[in-house]
Amino acid sequence: MANDIQINLNKFFENPSFSGKRIGVALSGGRDSVALAYALKSADIPLIAINVEHGIRGENSLKDSKFAKDFCKKYDIPLLCFSLDVPSFCEENGYTTEQGARILRYEIFDKVLDEGKCDYIALAHHADDQAETIFMRIIRGTGVRGLCGMKEVNGRYIRPLLNCTREDINAFVEQNSLPFVEDETNADTAYTRNFIRAELSRIKEKFPYLCTSVSRLCQNANEVCDYIDQNTPSLKLENGEVKVSVKYMDGSLEGKELVLKAAKLLGVCQDIEQRHFPLVFDLAKAQNGKRIELTHGMCVHKEGENLVFSRQNPTCANAIDMPKTKFEVRDFDDFGVSVKRSDRKEYEAQKGKGALFIDGDKVAKNAVLRYRKDGDFIEKFGGGSKSIGDFFTDKKVPLRKRDSLVLLASGNEVLAVFGLEISKKVAIDEDTKNVLKLAKK
Structure with missing residues (x-):
């Protein structure tokens, strides 16, 4: 032996x-x-x-x-x-x-x-x-x-x-x-x-x-x-959404597997239960504009001949504290984002190319990761502040996507919107020593 x-x-x-x-x-x-x-x-x-x-x-x-x-x-x-x-x-x-x-x-x-x-x-x-x-x-x-x-x-x-x-x-x-x-x-x-x-x-x-x-x-x-994977359509995550044709949502094993695939792409790898499948299949037969909520902030919209899976704000109680101990990379799977300890060299190389960087020392101690809620506002780089709703309008963010955007916030003040913009309040300057990179997964 x-x-x-x-x-x-x-x-x-x-x-x-x-x-x-x-x-x-x-x-x-x-x-x-x-x-x-x-x-x-x-x-x-x-x-x-x-x-x-x-x-x-x-x-x-x-x-x-x-x-x-x-x-x-x-x-x-x-x-x-x-x-x-x-x-x-x-x-x-x-x-x-x-x-x-x-x-x-x-x-x-x-x-x-x-x-x-x-x-x-x-x-x-x-x-x-x-x-x-x-x-x-x-x-x-x-x-x-x-x-x-x-x-x-x-x-x-x-x-x-x-x-x-x-x-x-x-x-x-x-x-x-x-x-x-x-x-x-x-x-x-x-x-x-x-x-x-x-x-x-x-x-x-x-x-x-x-x-x-x-x-x-x-x-x-x-x-x-392996057989199921080879014989079910492939899906892809685009702009925080996964689209699945309603023709597959017929109660079959294939339909269930596509629901699981969509959830996995959105970072939801557990807690999809048997009771969720009939809800999705019924939605496929409903009129356009209808929606349901599943788990971990995942919701499904009926749009034409597709079901659109995305993540949104289930409740404000799901807020997660911003990590305060030393770390290299911290994944927040429930939100589909990560926070990485970076440096000025990476910041200089990637700024203006879609990556978001903040000064970690400027983040308030009570800051959390969460979704939007009433009263949220953000400080603009051009001066002054705007409600988060008006900010999203300026950025041409579709209404159905606004609840799925992850925020770094202190109270009602939004310090960063993952994948979109940061507040002037946490911007990197010449004195910054603690560079953090915010990324959507």
């Missing part, structure tokens, strides 16, 4: 796409990541380890990071270490601990990739992790796409051990006498994943082929989704 790890890994890296590439391995110090790092090192694959200390578990978290340093020193693996303050980030930006940790961790990974320190990030997910993920999705009522599971290769992220079981990894670690640390929270079944892990462990005692069966399910689901 222990040899299965090295055999699987060697087979995975036979792919010519990885030839000569440097792999960054996410190293927490746990059993799985230690096994992956050691296997990569043993296979003479160009390697760098990345350890992220999240600032969540106090002294235990710091001890785990020290272990990662000692492990890499012992096995001569280059190491990059990062420390984060996840609790503060979550408090300031309204995320759960798990959400915040993942956002900041992947922000670090993306930065390492973008800086060219490695070509891929290897994650230590294995077959049992896949089974846990699938069962969690089933409990939440997933559709066929949710059954596709995690992929071995997903862009710049790879999972070389996805076909190996937890038993394979345990045997590999034992055979090679590898040290590792245990995260004490993994035993807390108050967490959904930990509870499912414990239950699946008992199920595997009676059905030891569980992971193989789940893997086969994922493969079948991927084949179904």
